[in-house]
Amino acid sequence: MAGKDDLKLLGVLLSPFAVRVSMALSLKGVSYEYVEEDLSNKSELLLKTNPVHKKVPVLIHNGKPISESLIIVQYVDEQFVGHSILPADPYERSIARFWAAYFDDKVFPEFYGMVKAKTVDEREKKMTETFAAIGQLEEAFAKFYEGKAFFGGDSIGYLDIVFGSCLFWFEGVRRVYEVEIISSTKTPLLAAWAQRFGETEVAKKVMPDADKVVEYLHNLHGTATK
Numbered sequence: 001m002a003g004k005d006d007l008k009l010l011g012v013l014l015s016p017f018a019v020r021v022s023m024a025l026s027l028k029g030v031s032y033e034y035v036e037e038d039l040s041n042k043s044e045l046l047l048k049t050n051p052v053h054k055k056v057p058v059l060i061h062n063g064k065p066i067s068e069s070l071i072i073v074q075y076v077d078e079q080f081v082g083h084s085i086l087p088a089d090p091y092e093r094s095i096a097r098f099w100a101a102y103f104d105d106k107v108f109p110e111f112y113g114m115v116k117a118k119t120v121d122e123r124e125k126k127m128t129e130t131f132a133a134i135g136q137l138e139e140a141f142a143k144f145y146e147g148k149a150f151f152g153g154d155s156i157g158y159l160d161i162v163f164g165s166c167l168f169w170f171e172g173v174r175r176v177y178e179v180e181i182i183s184s185t186k187t188p189l190l191a192a193w194a195q196r197f198g199e200t201e202v203a204k205k206v207m208p209d210a211d212k213v214v215e216y217l218h219n220l221h222g223t224a225t226k
């Protein structure tokens with residue numbers, strides 16, 4: 001199927017949501033055209049293909065747009081042969097979808113609130129909430145996935161893509177704020193998983209450099225890059 005398909009991905013370099021789609025396409029071995037958007041001046045194509053949210057990522061497959069990263073990754077899995085991303089078992093699939101939604105509804109908003117916080121107090125409040133949310137993920141790993149190399153089992157699956165797409169952000173935040181979102185002391189299972197994930201071919205190929213996050217954070221707060 002790869003080769004016959006016209007695939008265009010609208011993204012921005014630092015968007016973990018766009019990184020998810022790149023990871024899914026890369027796991028499937030599908031080639032695509034990547035188009036970097038300027039979110040301060042959104043393209044007509046973005047506005048036309050995602051008129052409801054006007055956000056990246058958007059995957060345009062043979063002219064048909066799909067938006068929302070969790071949905072796009074599922075689409076890619078269903079549409080292309082090769083590496084399976086979602087678990088085959090319906091119950092396991094539901095568990096993976098539950099934790100993916102949890103990550104996007106709970107973990108990421110707290111984390112991003114911490115990144116954007118304008119005062120130390122606000123940052124600390126958001127940091128506490130982020131740690132609490134991440135703590136739940138550690139428990140989920142222990143309950144559903146302990147003993148496995150990845151959430152997907154022996155190889156990367158849906159949740160690995162969903163959580164793994166944010167690891168470069170966690171690393172950038174660690175360097176700038178000296179805060180470890182995932183650590184071997186508080187979240188040992190996730191820390192070991194993150195290490196394994198970072199060593200995979202897909203992470204090495206697709207994950208942006210944490211230096212870019214460091215640069216972004218310094219620009220955001222008007223501080224100098226160390």
Ligand SMILES: N[C@@H](CCC(=O)N[C@@H](CS)C(=O)NCC(=O)O)C(=O)O
Nearest residue numbers: 015016017039055056057068069070
């Ligand atoms: N739930 C969406 C989130 C996508 C999202 O927040 N994209 C950001 C970039 S990381 C965006 O396009 N923001 C532009 C805006 O809010 O106007 C997904 O999973 O795709």
